[in-house]
Amino acid sequence: MANRSTPIRLGIIGCGKVSWERHMPALLHTREFEVTATADPDAGRSEWLAGKLGAPHRMTGYRALLDLPEVDAVGILTPTSSHAEITLAALDSGKHVLVEKPLALTVAECDRLAARASSSPCKVVVGFNLRWHRLVRRARAFIAAGALGRIKAIRCVYTHDRTGETAPDWHRKLELGGGVTFNEGVHHFDLWRHLGGGGIEEVFAYSNPSSRYEDETSNVTARMSDGVLATAVLSLRTGPNSEVEIFGDLGRLCLSLYRFDGMEFHPHSTYPGNLAGRVKKTLSSLASLPQAIPIMRRGGDFQATFSGLWEHFADCILRDQPSDCTLEDGRSGIEAALAAIESFRSGRPVRLQRRGS
Numbered sequence: 001m002a003n004r005s006t007p008i009r010l011g012i013i014g015c016g017k018v019s020w021e022r023h024m025p026a027l028l029h030t031r032e033f034e035v036t037a038t039a040d041p042d043a044g045r046s047e048w049l050a051g052k053l054g055a056p057h058r059m060t061g062y063r064a065l066l067d068l069p070e071v072d073a074v075g076i077l078t079p080t081s082s083h084a085e086i087t088l089a090a091l092d093s094g095k096h097v098l099v100e101k102p103l104a105l106t107v108a109e110c111d112r113l114a115a116r117a118s119s120s121p122c123k124v125v126v127g128f129n130l131r132w133h134r135l136v137r138r139a140r141a142f143i144a145a146g147a148l149g150r151i152k153a154i155r156c157v158y159t160h161d162r163t164g165e166t167a168p169d170w171h172r173k174l175e176l177g178g179g180v181t182f183n184e185g186v187h188h189f190d191l192w193r194h195l196g197g198g199g200i201e202e203v204f205a206y207s208n209p210s211s212r213y214e215d216e217t218s219n220v221t222a223r224m225s226d227g228v229l230a231t232a233v234l235s236l237r238t239g240p241n242s243e244v245e246i247f248g249d250l251g252r253l254c255l256s257l258y259r260f261d262g263m264e265f266h267p268h269s270t271y272p273g274n275l276a277g278r279v280k281k282t283l284s285s286l287a288s289l290p291q292a293i294p295i296m297r298r299g300g301d302f303q304a305t306f307s308g309l310w311e312h313f314a315d316c317i318l319r320d321q322p323s324d325c326t327l328e329d330g331r332s333g334i335e336a337a338l339a340a341i342e343s344f345r346s347g348r349p350v351r352l353q354r355r356g357s
Contacts, residue, residue, distance in 0.1 A: 007034035008317055011071040011095070013062045013086055014078035015040035015049040018100065022129075023077060024052060026306035032314035033073075039065040062086055066093040073123075073317060076100060079170040080177035084109035091120045098313045100127040102186045102337065103330030105177050110331035117327055123316040125309070125323045126330035128190045132308025134301050135255045135263045139246065140195060147265070148248025154196050156188035156232040157243040164212030164236070172213050174341060179215025180234040181207060181340050186333035188232045189220075191244055193332060198226035200332065204349040205340035210237060220340045242302075260301060 010033045012019060027033055037057035040046040050058040059065055066074070066089055073096035076086050084104040090097045103126055104110050117124050130136055142148065158180075170176040177183060193199065202223045210216035217235040224230060242257040249268065256262030266272065315321045339350040 008032055008096075008314060009034055009036045009070050009072045011035075011037040011039065011057075011065045011068065011074045012049065012053070012055070013039045013065060013074055013076050014100075015042070015045040016077065019075075019077045020049055020052070022303065022306050023075060023310075024049065025303060026310050027053060029307060030310045030314065032318065033310065036070045037065045037068055063089065066090055066095060071095060073097070073313070079168075080183070081105055081170060084113060087113055087124070088116055091116050091122055091124075094120075094122060096123045096313070096317050098125045098127060098309070099330075101190075101330065101333065102177060102182060103327065103334055105334075107331060107335055107338065110327065110334055114327045114331065123313070123323060124327055125313045125316060126325045126327065127309060128187060128194075128325050128329065128333070129305040129309045130187050130191060130257070131194055131325055132305045132312065133257055134304065135257060136191065136195070136244070138263055139244070139253055139255055142253060142265070143195060143246065143248075147250065148246060148253055149250035151196055151226075151228050151246060151248050153229045153247040154192050154231075155243075155245040155247070156191060156230070157234075157241055158184050158188055158232070159235045159238045159241045160184075161238065161240055162236045164210065164216075167212060174214045179207075179213060179218075179341075180236045181205065181215050181218045181220060181344075182337040184236070185218070185220060185232060185234050185340065186337050188234070188244070189222075189336040190329060190333045192222065192224065192228075192230045192232075192336075193329070195244065195246055196224055196226070196228045196230065198224035198228055200230075200336045200339075200352055201225050201354075202349055202351045203336060203339040203343055205343040207341075207344040213237075215341070215344075218340065218344065220336075222336065258300075258302060 015038055035053040035055045038046045038050040038055050039059045039062045041060055043060050046058045074090050076099040080102045083099055087097055087099050171178045200222050205220040207215045207218040213236055216237055220232045222230045244255040246253045251267040254264045316323055335352055339352055343350045
């Protein structure tokens with residue numbers, strides 16, 4: 001087993017696009033891990049990723065990887081439909097687990113995972129990487145300091161430009177975990193809770209399909225347990241954007257997560273376009289450039305969220321820290337996404353089941 005002086009021996013299960021585009025660059029710069037094995041049903045993908053990461057074991061079946069004594073922990077980067085099965089098998093094999101979002105297809109699967117993890121000494125981290133975004137962390141500290149006053153509402157935007165021409169079924173079909181509300185929206189449903197502090201109580205949603213996606217564009221609104229109102233605009237087929245705006249009675253805090261200078265506070269007494277505010281923002285952006293350049297050279301703030309995620313996973317294992325992104329967090333995202341899907345299918349608001357404290 002890994003300790004403070006030796007790397008954590010890691011197995012990667014699932015060698016598709018997210019593994020090489022997002023997780024591989026992070027792992028190459030995270031010294032606490034040594035990738036020793038890869039597994040993917042496509043032998044060529046497993047072989048390719050293993051070569052890039054220097055892993056000696058390349059296989060097609062995840063159970064063979066879990067049987068390796070040379071693996072202490074696994075990253076589960078497969079389509080959502082297999083997350084619960086593989087996570088349960090990994091815990092049964094005594095492996096620590098980092099599992100990509102969405103956590104599972106159903107709330108019942110999430111509950112099975114929580115029940116199994118509660119009797120395991122292994123660490124489990126759910127891959128809501130946006131929690132490690134530099135601006136999200138700054139915003140959370142800003143809110144905690146009381147600078148926004150009482151939070152009234154949260155607005156999120158996630159949009160992309162994906163034609164769907166080569167999208168697999170699991171990304172297109174709702175029953176397989178596809179669609180923008182379930183597969184991408186869970187990130188922002190998680191941020192509602194992470195930044196606002198309350199649970200999600202009621203959801204109402206609309207959705208429009210396209211010729212390729214059963215849920216291409218959606219609008220989701222919610223009421224939180226603390227009275228905060230939340231909304232998200234989500235689309236797979238327009239320009240890329242990721243924004244969060246938090247409204248308090250002392251002002252509003254705007255985050256643009258693809259920009260290095262994408263955090264701006266507007267006090268309650270000022271209007272957009274105020275000359276003094278614009279000058280202040282320009283000077284602040286210029287002052288931030290020396291810090292931003294090395295971040296951009298490493299892939300920007302969004303790519304850095306994956307490094308933060310893996311570093312946290314290492315801290316959980318090596319320093320016995322509790323997970324900052326738990327199975328309960330994963331369950332809450334799934335519950336909100338499924339409620340939104342039920343709402344746009346039924347045309348009615350959906351109230352989430354209240355959980356005991």
